[in-house]
Amino acid sequence: MATLTIQTPDDWHLHLRDGDMLAETVAATARCFHRAIVMPNLVPPVVNADMLIAYRQRILDARPEGSDFEPLMTLFLTNQTSAEDIIAAKAAGAVAAKMYPAGATTNSAAAVSQLEALYPVFEVMQQQGMLLLVHGEVTDQHIDIFDREKVFIDQKLVPIVERFPDLKVVFEHITTSEAAQFVSQASDNIAATITPQHLLLNRNDLLVGGVRPHNFCLPVLKRNTHQAALRDVVKSGSAKFFLGTDSAPHAKEAKENACGCAGCYSAWSALELYAHVFEELGVLDKLEGFASHYGADFYGLPRNTGSVTLVREDWTIPAEIILPNGKPIVPFFAGETVHWKVQAGI
Numbered sequence: 001m002a003t004l005t006i007q008t009p010d011d012w013h014l015h016l017r018d019g020d021m022l023a024e025t026v027a028a029t030a031r032c033f034h035r036a037i038v039m040p041n042l043v044p045p046v047v048n049a050d051m052l053i054a055y056r057q058r059i060l061d062a063r064p065e066g067s068d069f070e071p072l073m074t075l076f077l078t079n080q081t082s083a084e085d086i087i088a089a090k091a092a093g094a095v096a097a098k099m100y101p102a103g104a105t106t107n108s109a110a111a112v113s114q115l116e117a118l119y120p121v122f123e124v125m126q127q128q129g130m131l132l133l134v135h136g137e138v139t140d141q142h143i144d145i146f147d148r149e150k151v152f153i154d155q156k157l158v159p160i161v162e163r164f165p166d167l168k169v170v171f172e173h174i175t176t177s178e179a180a181q182f183v184s185q186a187s188d189n190i191a192a193t194i195t196p197q198h199l200l201l202n203r204n205d206l207l208v209g210g211v212r213p214h215n216f217c218l219p220v221l222k223r224n225t226h227q228a229a230l231r232d233v234v235k236s237g238s239a240k241f242f243l244g245t246d247s248a249p250h251a252k253e254a255k256e257n258a259c260g261c262a263g264c265y266s267a268w269s270a271l272e273l274y275a276h277v278f279e280e281l282g283v284l285d286k287l288e289g290f291a292s293h294y295g296a297d298f299y300g301l302p303r304n305t306g307s308v309t310l311v312r313e314d315w316t317i318p319a320e321i322i323l324p325n326g327k328p329i330v331p332f333f334a335g336e337t338v339h340w341k342v343q344a345g346i
């Protein structure tokens with residue numbers, strides 16, 4: 001049987017949620033990832049050091065027996081975030097701060113409405129060596145949803161990168177050829193995460209033959225030429241692009257809804273789906289760099305010491321997962337057959 005062993009990977013973009021959900025989400029990620037960058041878009045969001053410390057503890061408490069999973073915490077930027085907040089968050093162990101344009105995505109109502117007003121905060125982050133993570137979409141009513149990432153680059157990201165050349169920026173969950181090109185050509189302080197869904201799917205998978213709410217995430221899936229551009233950059237093996245699942249669970253009833261939530265719960269199959277893509281591209285040998293090396297290197301953290309083995313074996317992603325509160329979640333790719341499986345018990 002074919003197997004593939006790689007250094008233990010990390011997930012550089014993850015939503016664990018809170019409360020009851022943590023028992024499910026922490027275990028699902030800890031089955032193969034040692035660390036994860038934990039997104040702060042709770043309700044209310046994680047806006048200060050005290051909230052960050054308390055949230056981190058709730059995550060640690062939810063770890064399965066024997067797990068050494070390590071959450072890497074992030075601060076949610078708002079119009080009110082101050083230099084002191086950044087310094088306190090850093091002292092509390094935050095590795096990054098997350099910038100959502102207000103209203104861009106799930107639970108971002110409290111986020112930033114005037115990006116330029118945050119420049120003094122970026123200045124302090126640059127000094128402190130704290131990374132800036134961005135959800136890169138503008139929110140202007142008149143900008144088409146398929147163009148929101150591209151416009152964000154020109155209007156928002158280029159000025160930030162020019163003004164703060166020493167600030168490390170992760171352009172999260174990129175979805176377009178423009179973003180792939182921008183990051184490729186930018187300085188070494190700019191990198192990007194790529195999700196499994198944006199490598200596997202394009203907007204036909206969202207809309208042809210009926211609306212597929214479980215393929216709906218933000219930034220929304222784009223046309224196949226953009227998907228191809230993302231596949232090209234991972235195929236190239238560039239260290240500027242690394243694994244960030246953006247696994248983002250929502251209750252089934254919130255996804256299968258007249259106003260369905262954005263987010264794909266991919267933690268059950270994420271590493272396997274990346275392996276599937278890398279195999280299709282004929283570059284399985286490049287999975288380890290993408291999943292286990294480049295993210296840690298960019299964040300300035302040590303690479304993991306353990307290893308994870310994937311076995312080439314067909315299995316089917318469950319149709320539903322029942323949460324401790326009895327509510328079902330439909331995982332990403334539910335009912336589909338995946339050809340790789342992470343070996344259990346490592």
Ligand SMILES: NC(=O)N[C@@H](CC(=O)O)C(=O)O
Nearest residue numbers: 015105106217218248262263
């Ligand atoms: N990606 C998504 O579609 N949703 C994320 C938020 C985000 O990462 O933008 C969520 O928190 O549900």
Ligand SMILES: [Zn+2]
Nearest residue numbers: 105135218219
């Ligand atoms: Zn986002």
Ligand SMILES: [Zn+2]
Nearest residue numbers: 015039246248
């Ligand atoms: Zn996300």
